[in-house]
Amino acid sequence: MMTRPVAAIILAAGKGTRMKSDLHKVLHPIAGRPMLLHLIDAVTALSPERMVVVTGAGREQVEGAVTPLGVRTAVQAEQLGTGHAVAQAAAALDGFVGDILILYGDVPLVETRTMRRMLDRLGQDDAPAAVVLGFRPDDAGAYGRVIADMDGRIDRMVEFKDADAEERAVTLCNSGLMAVRSEDLFGLLARVGNDNAAGEYYLPDIVMLAAADGRRSAVIETGAAEVAGVNSRAELAGVEGDWQRRRRARAMADGVTLIAPDTVWFAHDTVVGRDVVIEPHVVFGPGVQVADGVTIHAFSHLEGATVASGADIGPYARLRPGADVRERARVGNFVEMKKAILGPGAKANHLTYLGDAEVGAGANIGAGTITCNYDGFFKYRTVIGEGAFIGSNSALVAPVTIGAGAIVGAGAVVTSDVEADALALVRAERSTKPGWAKRFREMMLGRKAAKKTGE
Incomplete structure (x- = not known):
């Protein structure tokens, strides 16, 4: 049972250039509804005290979609990484004390029950500093890796660009989704640096910073389809297909x-x-x-x-x-x-x-x-x-x-x-002219023959 208040930060500041669209990436529909609103609905089922969407490029479109729902917004003016994006929500969450979910607007199909699992794990007796949602894709590719023991206690997390060969061989990947206490989140973010291959402020670094303080974090797992991200039209079609397959199965059941x-x-x-x-x-x-x-x-x-x-x-x-x-x-x-x-x-x-x-x-x-x-x-x-x-x-x-x-x-x-x-009855009175059609055809055929002779 969750006893602490809940807030959610949804990151939606990316430009989405691979979509090649004038419509903001997170507003492209799945099953007839913008993907961002799928996610907001799932969060709403938790009765959150606050919800903040972090915007950037195309902010007017996103703000227009979420403001009528009572969702707050914050602006990430420069794209300096996920850690930097989350930090922009600090003012909108000023005074909030509780548990914070960090979600992504282009990862739209995360279910409420999975969010509950993350929050429940955060509240367990060992009090992890953060709970990371992990998954095992068929092809781990360039995802960041989560190095954890059999009980889900995280030893370290590493971005693919910074991982060595042994770390890249790990199949447990980081979805990017987290649950963190409000008392911890922004203090840890303030300590995140950008000394990495991309020169960005990585959100997962808060796990290692907490570990340096002697506090362990935990990972729970979900299926790869639930945390599938959308960065292109092809990926949008793939997520739509996954959603439709599940909906058809439910209908038949x-x-x-x-x-x-x-x-x-x-x-x-x-x-x-x-x-x-x-x-x-x-x-x-x-x-x-x-x-x-x-x-x-x-x-x-x-x-x-x-x-x-x-x-x-x-x-x-x-x-x-x-x-x-x-x-x-x-x-x-x-x-x-x-x-x-x-x-x-x-x-x-x-x-x-x-x-x-x-x-x-x-x-x-x-x-x-x-x-x-x-x-x-x-x-x-x-x-x-x-x-x-x-x-x-x-x-x-x-x-x-x-x-x-x-x-x-x-x-x-x-x-x-x-x-x-x-x-x-609303009809003109019928009028029949015997032989008229035959005479008409003969006349027109004659005209046609004369025209050909003249040519």
């Missing part, structure tokens, strides 16, 4: 059938009930809730939508923000909904656009029907009553109401209300 799991893409807040069947190549944007017993057919895209139990969606359906599909309703192929309600048991089976509309229970929307909701300046609403039947290729020009049980004939352009149980 919760009772969702994924026909081709690798082709389904969830958002960070997707909610899916039990006995839902999701066919291949379905994409969920943010803000989707799917109830029990729904089937979502292939190549459908849902965002900001609610789907009630027993509904049937797709294939090739698009549900945009505000789409509300009620119980047992049917949204068929090449149907698009936006700010629209499709009532219980209602059907829009194919080639339809329902925007700013309300469709009553049991209504049938014929193929090719559109609600004409926009006049180039304003949006207007269409209301279709219960049990109404809208014939194929109809255009309902909003604002308009189709009464319950009414029938609109195929090909109609409806510009005024239709009363309940009425039949609305």
Whole structure:
């Protein structure tokens, strides 16, 4: 149990030049949410007393994203290393007494339970000066190494650039994440020097400084995927892939059938009930809730939508923000909904656009029907009553109401209300001219032949 207050310092001052983007690195999305906000959410679950994001290049973007959340910021004007970056948070944490987590905005998938483990280890009876989060990647590469005994007591930590061959052979690597008491952190940082290959102030040096004072630090381990960092578009895609794999596994464990799991893409807040069947190549944007017993057919895209139990969606359906599909309703192929309600048991089976509309229970929307909701300046609403039947290729020009049980004939352009149980026919009277088509073809063929002769 954690009894001391908690604060977090999140480092986000790097330029992120390898991303080659005008958008700050830590604001690139994973599962539809900026990676920095993934991390902030995980910290928030600890009920921290304070949270500070250290900014640098592109600070305006980062500040704009976190300030509305009540997160403080500090500026690292010069990029002089991780130790220097953490030190910039001192003023924002003035007066705070408790345990401090040091995290990285480009390491977004660290879980709350791992943060708790770090804090719990910090509070154990042997009172380590710092707790380091370590991991064992498949390829240790240029990561800094953690030299520790079997009980996780750290002997030393060394950056790869400064490590000898024996130290580089160690597989336990430093993720950079730490937990340190507030009483210790800034005093140790003040003693960190930059006599190293990069000429930078390294945060891990506080472990060795504490050791020189006779205080040991400790390391706990986690999986490499949890501490994967993002410095390039390729790494962003890799972290997204890891997140999606875990989310798909959780969905299936919760009772969702994924026909081709690798082709389904969830958002960070997707909610899916039990006995839902999701066919291949379905994409969920943010803000989707799917109830029990729904089937979502292939190549459908849902965002900001609610789907009630027993509904049937797709294939090739698009549900945009505000789409509300009620119980047992049917949204068929090449149907698009936006700010629209499709009532219980209602059907829009194919080639339809329902925007700013309300469709009553049991209504049938014929193929090719559109609600004409926009006049180039304003949006207007269409209301279709219960049990109404809208014939194929109809255009309902909003604002308009189709009464319950009414029938609109195929090909109609409806510009005024239709009363309940009425039949609305909006068509030009048919006119037939016998032989006209034949005469037209003969005339045009003659003109074509004459043109060729003239050439």
